[in-house]
Amino acid sequence: MSGCPRRGDAVGHAFSALEPDEDRAFTAHLPHCAACRRALADATAVVANLGAAVPQVDPPPALRDRLLAAAEAEPGTPVRLALASPGTEARDDPAASAPAHPATPPRRRLVAAAGGLLAAVVLGIGLIVARGVLPTQATPPDTPAVALAQRADQVVDDARSRDPGLRSAILRDQAGDPAAVVLDPSDAAAPIRLVALDLPPAGGANDYVVWATGLPGNAPVAVAVVDPDDGLTRPLESVAPAGPGVPGPRGYAVSVEPSGPAPARPSTVVAVGLTVA
Amino acid sequence: MAMPMASVPVDVPHADTARRAVTTPLAGDAAADAALLERLGRGEPAALDALYQRYGRPAYSLARRICADDGLAEDVVQEVFLALWRDPARFDAARGTVASWLMTLVHHKAVDAVRREATRRRHHPTTSEPDEGLAGWAAAGPSAARQALGAVLGEQVRSALRRLPTEQRTALGLAYYGGYSQREVASLTGVPIGTVKSRMFAGVARLRVLLGPVLGPSAADVLGDLA
Numbered sequence: 001m002s003g004c005p006r007r008g009d010a011v012g013h014a015f016s017a018l019e020p021d022e023d024r025a026f027t028a029h030l031p032h033c034a035a036c037r038r039a040l041a042d043a044t045a046v047v048a049n050l051g052a053a054v055p056q057v058d059p060p061p062a063l064r065d066r067l068l069a070a071a072e073a074e075p076g077t078p079v080r081l082a083l084a085s086p087g088t089e090a091r092d093d094p095a096a097s098a099p100a101h102p103a104t105p106p107r108r109r110l111v112a113a114a115g116g117l118l119a120a121v122v123l124g125i126g127l128i129v130a131r132g133v134l135p136t137q138a139t140p141p142d143t144p145a146v147a148l149a150q151r152a153d154q155v156v157d158d159a160r161s162r163d164p165g166l167r168s169a170i171l172r173d174q175a176g177d178p179a180a181v182v183l184d185p186s187d188a189a190a191p192i193r194l195v196a197l198d199l200p201p202a203g204g205a206n207d208y209v210v211w212a213t214g215l216p217g218n219a220p221v222a223v224a225v226v227d228p229d230d231g232l233t234r235p236l237e238s239v240a241p242a243g244p245g246v247p248g249p250r251g252y253a254v255s256v257e258p259s260g261p262a263p264a265r266p267s268t269v270v271a272v273g274l275t276v277a
Numbered sequence: 278m279a280m281p282m283a284s285v286p287v288d289v290p291h292a293d294t295a296r297r298a299v300t301t302p303l304a305g306d307a308a309a310d311a312a313l314l315e316r317l318g319r320g321e322p323a324a325l326d327a328l329y330q331r332y333g334r335p336a337y338s339l340a341r342r343i344c345a346d347d348g349l350a351e352d353v354v355q356e357v358f359l360a361l362w363r364d365p366a367r368f369d370a371a372r373g374t375v376a377s378w379l380m381t382l383v384h385h386k387a388v389d390a391v392r393r394e395a396t397r398r399r400h401h402p403t404t405s406e407p408d409e410g411l412a413g414w415a416a417a418g419p420s421a422a423r424q425a426l427g428a429v430l431g432e433q434v435r436s437a438l439r440r441l442p443t444e445q446r447t448a449l450g451l452a453y454y455g456g457y458s459q460r461e462v463a464s465l466t467g468v469p470i471g472t473v474k475s476r477m478f479a480g481v482a483r484l485r486v487l488l489g490p491v492l493g494p495s496a497a498d499v500l501g502d503l504a
Contacts, residue, residue: 046376
């Protein structure tokens with residue numbers, strides 16, 4: 001069987017054991033990888049049976065009563081049965097490729113959108129144009145741009161539910177569409193994470209480099225490297241000032257760089273965004 | 278620090294016996310489940326009640342094991358069965374049995390619930406064990422045969438888990454029965470997360486072989502490159 005470096009995430013996905021950002025990345029990867037789909041099917045079959053090993057305990061009788069009362073109180077009528085219809089996948093179905101958490105309604109992040117422009121100025125490279133920086137305003141609701149915006153919001157909401165003090169940045173590409181999310185935990189000792197949504201391919205022997213922008217002096221600082229093969233964020237030895245009273249990055253950017261030590265300045269910037277507390 | 282794994286004193290049934298015991302009744306169950314789902318699609322509460330009578334016990338047992346909280350486990354079970362009530366079509370017979378689908382969803386929901394209660398869970402003893410014994414499975418009644426069948430499957434699963442290398446069993450157990458993320462498992466066991474991923478992947482592959490008679494042919498076996 002052909003291999004894929006992300007097959008390990010198939011097991012994590014089936015066991016509901018991935019971090020939210022990993023889960024999003026794997027879910028996005030799944031439709032494009034037959035090896036991971038096979039690994040997920042096998043892992044899901046195992047997961048379905050591990051539950052049989054626990055000691056069996058009768059539920060309290062009141063639970064049955066409560067369940068039936070709740071069912072009868074449900075508004076409307078259950079949908080008609082359509083067994084085994086191809087492509088029928090519920091969002092909550094753990095074996096499905098859809099995200100495990102319900103989608104959050106689309107929200108307009110004007111601040112983050114405007115941040116794309118600000119970060120471009122800070123970087124001094126003027127790479128982001130205004131077109132599309134407000135994708136939810138004039139775009140039909142079923143377009144990929146809106147889907148990306150929803151996923152970006154979802155990633156931020158999931159992370160913030162675990163860490164209310166988290167700072168985040170939705171990074172947008174040149175078209176203004178969400179391309180990635182940076183999550184900066186409230187714990188200064190915890191590393192930042194980059195969640196790729198729709199970054200352009202890095203190409204062979206290249207990495208994504210995450211840059212903190214808007215720091216004192218306005219020079220972008222490389223803070224992490226992401227290997228496109230595994231999608232994991234590897235923090236660099238931070239040279240960014242941090243601590244009480246020291247402002248954090250006003251934004252973040254992602255560039256594509258040759259694998260190896262990060263350069264002093266970004267070369268090919270592919271996405272930028274403003275930090276939101 | 279690896280978590281200690283207690284031995285589980287359960288005899289392993291002969292493979293042929295186990296195969297007969299598992300596969301033959303399940304064929305009848307599948308037909309009965311399909312009929313119940315059809316009635317569920319017509320909005321018959323009695324069908325939901327019947328499905329709950331069939332699968333409420335293993336569902337509650339798993340939720341209780343993961344949540345370590347009876348109230349939370351009840352909420353999980355209710356959420357799972359209500360989900361099926363609202364939309365029976367979310368079950369796809371081509372992807373497995375109702376039992377396996379429900380148990381997978383129970384696990385998923387229970388892990389979600391545990392993580393929402395993360396602060397409370399930190400005070401819960403860490404364990405990677407499914408726990409010993411099958412307390413209460415032998416209760417007499419109309420569902421005794423199904424419970425006996427469940428016990429056979431439970432024995433097979435525990436036996437398969439015992440045959441895994443300790444580090445694989447620990448990683449899988451903490452993730453499945455403890456509801457820990459791979460990152461948390463790495464922290465608990467003191468190894469890099471990549472090692473946890475590798476151990477879980479190898480452990481699942483091994484379980485796939487050991488539980489082959491229960492699980493059927495693997496996706497790779499059936500679909501090859503078409504999967």
